[in-house]
Amino acid sequence: MEGQKTIGIVGGGQLGRMLTMAAHSLGFKVIVIDPSDNCPASQVGALQIKAGLYDGEALRQLAKLADHITVEIEHLETKILKKLSKSNVSINPAPETIELIQDKYEQKNFLQSKGIPVAEFKKIDNYDHALEVLKDFGGKMLIKSRHGAYDGRGNALVTSRRVLQKKFAKFANRELYAEKVINFTKELAVMVAKDIKGNIKTYPLTETVHHRNICSETLVPARVPANIQKKAFSLVNKTVKHLKGSGVFGIEMFLEGEEVLINEIAPRVHNSGHYTMNGCLTSQFEQHIRAIAGLPLGDTALTSPAVCMVNILGERDGPTRVKGLHEALSVPRTYVHIYGKSPTKVDRKMGHINSVGDTIKQARSRARQARKHIDI
C-alpha cells in the first residue's frame, strides 16, 4: 500500500513475531533487526535487517525506514536509539526507560527512590564486600548480574562462603549486586499499557510459576484476596507512571505475607502476557502496537472466567518437529501457538498453550494436559 506506515522492531524472535502479526492486522508494514537466518518474525512477513541488536548502522537504517520503532528485548544499543529519537521516528518505550531497565541494580535504585517496595538489595564491589553483604543478609542471598540477564541466566543463589567463591569465579568481569532472598508465597505479574498521552490500562493480576527460573505457567486471575490485588495494582500504576514512553510493560512481583514487592520490569510485551491472546479482548501484542503507534488502547477485560498459559519449552537438542498437535487441540478450549524456531534446545521457548475455562483449576488442567501431548 502506498503511504503505509512502518513499524520497526529491534529483535525478531517470538515476541517480534507476535507483534508483527498484530501490526499486519492493523495495516502496518513491519521491519525487524535480528541476527538469525529466517528469524520467527521474518517467517510471518516482517522484512529483516540481518544484524545484531547492538549494531548502530542497522539501527540507523531502521530509523530511516520506519515511522515507529519499538523493541522486543531490552538488551540492545540505547545510545544510538537516544540520538535517533530526536529525528522523525518515534521510539517507544523511551530509550532512557530501556537503559534504566538494562541495569538491574539501577532499576532497583529507581524503584526504591520512588517509594516502591522492593527486596532489600546491595551493590557488590568486590569479593570481600560480597562476604560482608552475605553476613548482613543472614548467610543467604541472591547475586545477580546487573546487565544482560534474563530467564535466570546471570543469577545465582549463594548460601555459603564456598558457593560465593564459585559464583564469583563464574561471574568474573560482570558487575554484580546482591538481593535478599524473599520467602514469597506467590509470584505475581501484571501487564500494563500506556499510550503516548500517558493513559494507562492494566490487564488482570496473574500468578506466574517458574521452573529453573523460566516462566512455565501463568494463571489468570490471580487467586489472592482483594486487599492484595489492590496493593499490587497501586504499585503497578505508581511504577508505570514513572516510566517514560508508551508501550506495554510487564511488571513482576513477589507476594511475601501481606506485602507486595516489585521484582522487575520488562519494558515490552512479556511471556506472562501471552494468555491475553486467547483470554482478553485485546492481546498484549495488539495493545503494544497501538501504544507505540500513537493509537488509543484497547479494552483489557478477560473474555473467559479463567485462563492458563503453559510454555512449550524444548526438552532436547536437535531439529524441531512438532508432534502431538492433534491430541493437544482435542483438549477443550485450548489454543497452541508455535514460534517456528529451529533447532529446539533444552528450555528454549518454542511455543505456548493457552487454555480457558470456568475456573483456574479447569483451565490449568486443560493446558497441562495439552502440554503433555506436544513433543517439539
Place this chain on the structure above:
Amino acid sequence: MEGQKTIGIVGGGQLGRMLTMAAHSLGFKVIVIDPSDNCPASQVGALQIKAGLYDGEALRQLAKLADHITVEIEHLETKILKKLSKSNVSINPAPETIELIQDKYEQKNFLQSKGIPVAEFKKIDNYDHALEVLKDFGGKMLIKSRHGAYDGRGNALVTSRRVLQKKFAKFANRELYAEKVINFTKELAVMVAKDIKGNIKTYPLTETVHHRNICSETLVPARVPANIQKKAFSLVNKTVKHLKGSGVFGIEMFLEGEEVLINEIAPRVHNSGHYTMNGCLTSQFEQHIRAIAGLPLGDTALTSPAVCMVNILGERDGPTRVKGLHEALSVPRTYVHIYGKSPTKVDRKMGHINSVGDTIKQARSRARQARKHIDI
C-alpha cells in the same frame, strides 16, 4: 523448521491472508497461488506462486510442495484438483464440493434433491423460455449466471420484458437460471465447520445486511425467535452433512415469514464469519486450518453477548491510504482489520471492523461509528 507441514491455499486475497496468519500461529508454513503482485497473503509471510487460479501447472507445483491444500474462493480449476486429490496431498473441501458450488444452478438442484427448502428456480434455455418463466414467476424474477458470480456480480432483477431484453444482451454467452424473488424479512447466515471425521461445529446464527449485493454488516446473534433458530440450524446441519470434505462453510439463508430457505453455500471461510476473529473462542480462520489439516475443531462459543462486523469497502478509485485509524480505535471494544490491498476501488473489500458489546444495538453503533472514521 525441519519437517514443518505446509498448507497450500488457492488464492491469496484477504481470506488467504487471514488463513495464513492462523496457520502460522499453529506452526504451519503457507504457500498460496495468486496472480497479483504482493498479494495480501504474501504480505504476511505466505510464499506465493504467481499464477492464475485456473493454472494447472501451478496447482501441480502446489501439490508437490504442500501437505494440505485448501481454497479461499470457489472459482478455480477443479478437474486437476480432483486428480491431485488421489496423490499424497489432502485437498479440502473435496474438489467435487467446490465443483458443485461453482454452478449455482446445480447447487440449487442438489439442495432441492436433499429436501432442503430453496427459493423456486428454473433453468433458462433461451430468451423465449425466459419470457415464459418471467410470466410463471408473476412478472418478477432474478436471473443469475450459473458460473463465476459473487457479490451480486452476474445477478440481475428482471421486472419487465424490456429489462429482460437488456439483461440478456448483457449476459450473452453466460449460462443462466431464474429464481423467484423472495420477500425476505431478514438474511441469515451461519458458519459451520466439519472436521475430516465428519464432526460438525456450528457458529452462532447471524443476520447479514447487504448493500448493492455486497455484505456490509453481520449482526450476532441473530434477533429471531427460538423456532426460527432451530429451523435454521437444522437446515444447516442437514446441508453440511451432504458436502464432501472438511473445512469451514458459510451458509446464507433467507427468512420469509416463518420459513427459512437456503440461499447459497460458500465452501470456505466467508465474509459473514469475520466477526469470529474478535467475537468467538476460535476464529473461522483457525477453525478452517484445523479442519483441513485433520486437526480437531475448536470451540465456537461467543466471548461477548453481541458482535457486529462492518465491512470497510473502498469509496473511491486510487492509491490506498489508511486514515482515521486513531479515531476508529478510540471507539470502545472495537477492532480494525486492514487487508493491505492497493489500489482502493469503489466497493473493493479493503478491511473490516469488529465491535463487541452487551447488545446488538451497542455493538452495531460502535462498529458504524468506527467505520465512519476510516477513510481508505
